[in-house]
Structure formats: structure tokens, C-alpha cells
Amino acid sequence: MVDNTMDKRVIRTKRLIRNVFTELMEEKGFEGITVKELTTKADINRGTFYLHYKDKQDLLEQCEEQIINEINDILKIERQLNLEETLNYYSKYEPPPFVVKLFDYILENASFMKVMLGPNGDPSFQIRMKESLRKNMLVKIEEKFHKEQMMVPQECLLAYISSAYLGVIQYWLESGLKESPRDMALVLLKITFLGPLTVTGFPNTFKS
Amino acid sequence: MVDNTMDKRVIRTKRLIRNVFTELMEEKGFEGITVKELTTKADINRGTFYLHYKDKQDLLEQCEEQIINEINDILKIERQLNLEETLNYYSKYEPPPFVVKLFDYILENASFMKVMLGPNGDPSFQIRMKESLRKNMLVKIEEKFHKEQMMVPQECLLAYISSAYLGVIQYWLESGLKESPRDMALVLLKITFLGPLTVTGFPNTFKS
DNA sequence: ACAATTAATGAACACTCTGTTTATTAAGTG
DNA sequence: CACTTAATAAACAGAGTGTTCATTAATTGT
Numbered sequence: 001m002v003d004n005t006m007d008k009r010v011i012r013t014k015r016l017i018r019n020v021f022t023e024l025m026e027e028k029g030f031e032g033i034t035v036k037e038l039t040t041k042a043d044i045n046r047g048t049f050y051l052h053y054k055d056k057q058d059l060l061e062q063c064e065e066q067i068i069n070e071i072n073d074i075l076k077i078e079r080q081l082n083l084e085e086t087l088n089y090y091s092k093y094e095p096p097p098f099v100v101k102l103f104d105y106i107l108e109n110a111s112f113m114k115v116m117l118g119p120n121g122d123p124s125f126q127i128r129m130k131e132s133l134r135k136n137m138l139v140k141i142e143e144k145f146h147k148e149q150m151m152v153p154q155e156c157l158l159a160y161i162s163s164a165y166l167g168v169i170q171y172w173l174e175s176g177l178k179e180s181p182r183d184m185a186l187v188l189l190k191i192t193f194l195g196p197l198t199v200t201g202f203p204n205t206f207k208s
Numbered sequence: 209m210v211d212n213t214m215d216k217r218v219i220r221t222k223r224l225i226r227n228v229f230t231e232l233m234e235e236k237g238f239e240g241i242t243v244k245e246l247t248t249k250a251d252i253n254r255g256t257f258y259l260h261y262k263d264k265q266d267l268l269e270q271c272e273e274q275i276i277n278e279i280n281d282i283l284k285i286e287r288q289l290n291l292e293e294t295l296n297y298y299s300k301y302e303p304p305p306f307v308v309k310l311f312d313y314i315l316e317n318a319s320f321m322k323v324m325l326g327p328n329g330d331p332s333f334q335i336r337m338k339e340s341l342r343k344n345m346l347v348k349i350e351e352k353f354h355k356e357q358m359m360v361p362q363e364c365l366l367a368y369i370s371s372a373y374l375g376v377i378q379y380w381l382e383s384g385l386k387e388s389p390r391d392m393a394l395v396l397l398k399i400t401f402l403g404p405l406t407v408t409g410f411p412n413t414f415k416s
Numbered sequence: 417a418c419a420a421t422t423a424a425t426g427a428a429c430a431c432t433c434t435g436t437t438t439a440t441t442a443a444g445t446g
Numbered sequence: 447c448a449c450t451t452a453a454t455a456a457a458c459a460g461a462g463t464g465t466t467c468a469t470t471a472a473t474t475g476t
Binding site: 030031057083117118119120121122123124126127130149150151152153155156157159160161162163164166167168170171172175179184187188190191192193194195196197198199200201202 | 238239265291325326327328329330331332334335338357358359360361363364365367368369370371372374375376378379380383387392395396398399400401402403404405406407408409410
């Protein structure tokens with residue numbers, strides 16, 4: 001537990017640990033990881049691990065903390081974007097830049113994100129991701145609307161959208177990142193604005 | 209590992225183990241549970257645990273298997289419901305019965321579901337839930353539409369909707385189950401058919 | 417370039433939990 | 447009531463944990 005982040009040895013060791021940690025999470029999940037195996041695979045002394053982390057839970061939390069902070073930064077920068085501006089982007093078939101940036105960032109950290117949001121991942125990390133998405137929602141509902149004029153409870157809608165967004169991110173990671181960040185941002189924009197039913201192309205007779 | 213499910217003692221012991229398991233999952237998560245503590249809290253001999261389960265992983269899987277099977281049964285019974293029929297329900301502001309039944313079942317098993325879908329839960333269980341939802345989707349996209357007429361990749365839309373559904377279920381469990389199963393089913397129906405933007409009540413000028 | 421600093425190592429420690437086995441006790445069965 | 451079998455108690459080796467300490471090696475600032 002030292003915070004001297006300047007020393008080359010510390011940087012090297014921490015990077016080693018984190019890389020092997022990601023691999024092992026993918027392989028056997030957090031439960032299945034032992035500090036012994038982790039350090040053996042990273043080719044460092046087991047005692048060295050405890051110089052930097054309290055235990056493997058602490059390692060997990062430190063990794064997650066960094067990612068969540070960086071994602072919050074991306075979403076925060078352009079927090080001012082309101083619904084009209086977003087609609088304006090949509091009318092030009094152009095996704096808002098901060099959504100593209102989010103997908104760019106996920107792409108850069110794909111291996112970690114894929115593991116943490118996958119079947120061997122950490123559900124509390126998924127919840128924190130949804131929390132970030134909700135606080136910086138594409139459709140900024142809280143500021144714009146009063147609860148009364150909503151057709152469903154506001155909390156339900158926020159849960160719906162933020163979960164849907166995370167789900168699409170999970171699909172993207174799981175299916176091999178074939179679409180571009182820009183395309184993915186457009187997908188979210190389209191489904192959210194047009195609605196799931198409309199994007200299927202089903203002739204929508206009752207809506208008016 | 210015995211399958212004599214008739215004996216009163218077996219039923220009692222298994223029920224004890226599962227109840228304490230749910231409590232401990234809530235408290236400290238799967239990682240934090242030890243067979244020792246589990247059996248102490250359940251007031252049974254540690255050896256007895258191994259008479260019924262290979263290890264705690266096996267216990268988790270057996271519990272999940274049962275729930276997933278029962279949910280699949282609920283969703284399968286009415287699998288035949290097609291989009292027109294669902295739209296018909298919607299036009300009468302009445303949710304399809306099988307969606308209400310799903311929420312009824314979740315309510316009955318609320319403590320287990322809340323834990324497994326919460327921050328200390330099992331992400332692979334969440335994935336299996338989404339899988340069940342996708343296979344028996346309210347909007348039965350696969351049968352009804354060709355991929356070409358879709359405005360976004362079909363897989364993305366399926367990920368979007370199934371994740372959104374699960375997210376609303378998670379919200380419902382987390383927020384104390386205040387709404388009725390029928391109300392929750394209606395919420396899903398509304399958001400999915402009208403779209404997230406429309407249900408906010410925002411004047412929708414560009415859609416036509 | 418060198419002395420000072422400190423990260424990394426290797427070995428050892430007591431401790432906890434695991435999964436299995438054995439003989440014995442107690443409960444449920446027909 | 448006799449039979450079957452689930453539950454118990456105690457013991458076991460094995461594996462991983464988190465800590466300590468003396469030693470080695472790498473990095474830093476001057």
C-alpha cells in the first residue's frame with residue numbers, strides 16, 4: 001500500500017498485476033482467482049502483491065474506480081447538452097460527440113470492459129456504469145420534464161433506458177466490436193428517439 | 209449428492225441451506241461466503257452440506273437452475289402470442305397475461321431474485337435472464353420481420369429491449385416492489401411501443 | 417557516477433477454510 | 447417395530463491467506 005506512483009518498478013508491477021488480473025477474471029471469475037496464482041502468472045513475488053493491494057478485493061476496486069472516473073469525465077464534459085440539441089443532432093443523422101467518445105473509450109479498454117460487463121464480471125460495476133449513464137443521460141429527462149406529464153414513473157423510464165444502453169454496450173463487447181463507435185452511438189440514438197417498435201419497421205397504425 | 213427428495217430431513221436441510229445462502233449472498237456476496245459460516249448459521253453440520261452439494265458453486269447453480277426453468281415455463285406457455293395480439297392488448301390498455309405472470313413469479317421469489325440481480329448477485333444469472341426474455345420477447349421480432357427492413361441491427365435491438373426489461377425488473381426489486389405486477393407489465397408495454405422519448409410527453413415534431 | 421532510497425525477493429509463520437473419511441446417533445420409512 | 451438412511455462429531459491433509467524480516471536489486475536525485 002504505497003502511493004509512490006513515480007517509480008518505474010511500481011508502474012511495471014502494477015501494470016503486470018492488472019493485466020494478469022483481467023486475464024484471470026475472464027478465465028475463472030473473481031471467485032476463482034487466488035493471489036498465489038495471480039502472482040505466479042505475473043512472475044512476481046506474492047509478497048509484492050501485498051505491497052500494493054490490501055487483498056484481491058482491493059485490486060478489483062482500484063481497477064474499477066479508475067475506469068468509472070474516466071467514464072464520468074467523458075460524460076461530464078458535455079453534460080450541458082440538452083434535449084433540443086440532441087434532437088438537432090438526430091435530425092442530421094449525426095450522433096452527439098460525447099456518446100461517440102464513450103464508445104471510443106470502451107473500445108480502448110475493451111478487454112477489461114468485456115470481462116467486467118460479461119458473465120464473470122462484477123454486477124456492482126455494472127450498476128455503477130448504469131449510474132453514470134443515468135446521471136448523464138442522452139435524453140436529459142430530469143431537467144426537462146415534470147414527473148406529472150410522464151406516461152410512466154420517471155424512475156422506471158430511467159432504469160429502462162440506462163439498462164438498455166448498458167445492454168447494447170455489453171452486446172457490442174461480446175459480439176467482437178464489429179460496428180464503429182459512431183454506428184453504435186447512432187443505434188442508441190435511433191432506438192431511443194423512434195422507439196423499439198418503430199425501428200423494427202412495423203407499420204405503426206395506432207401511434208399519432 | 210443424493211436425489212432422494214422424498215425424505216423430510218432432506219427437504220428441511222436443503223431449504224435451510226438455501227435460505228441462509230440467500231441471506232449471506234445479500235450480506236457479503238458469493239465470494240465472501242464460506243461453507244463453514246453457511247452451515248454454522250443454518251445450524252447444521254458442515255459435512256451435511258457436502259451430502260447435498262459438491263461445493264458452494266454447485267449450490268449456486270442448483271438454485272439458479274430452478275428459477276430459470278420456472279421462468280422459462282412461464283414465458284413458454286404463451287409463446288404463441290404474436291405482435292398483432294400484443295398490439296391488441298395494448299390498445300385495450302391491458303398487459304399480456306404472461307408478462308403479468310412473470311412479475312407475479314418474481315414477486316413470489318423476491319428475496320432470491322433481488323439478491324441475484326443486485327450488486328452482490330451473479331452476472332451469469334442476469335445473462336440467463338436476458339436470454340429467457342429475448343427468446344420470449346414481448347415484441348416477437350424474429351418471426352415477424354426480416355433483417356433488411358430494420359433500422360438498426362436486429363441483434364442490437366434485441367440486446368436493447370431485453371436489457372431494458374431486466375433493468376426495469378431490477379429497479380422494481382431494488383425500490384421495494386411498490387408497483388403491482390400489472391402496473392409493471394404496463395410500463396414495459398408502454399415504453400416499448402411508444403418509445404422512451406414519447407413517454408416523457410415531449411412534443412414529438414419530427415416523427416411521422 | 418555514486419550514494420541513498422526504496423521496491424522486490426525468498427522464506428517462514430500461524431491461521432482459516434476446504435473437501436473427505438470414519439464411526440456413531442437420530443430421524444423417517446413402510 | 448425393524449430397517450434404512452440422513453445427520454452428526456471429530457479428525458485429516460492440503461491449499462491459500464496475510465504478515466514479517468532479512469537480503470538483494472533497481473531507481474532516483476545530486
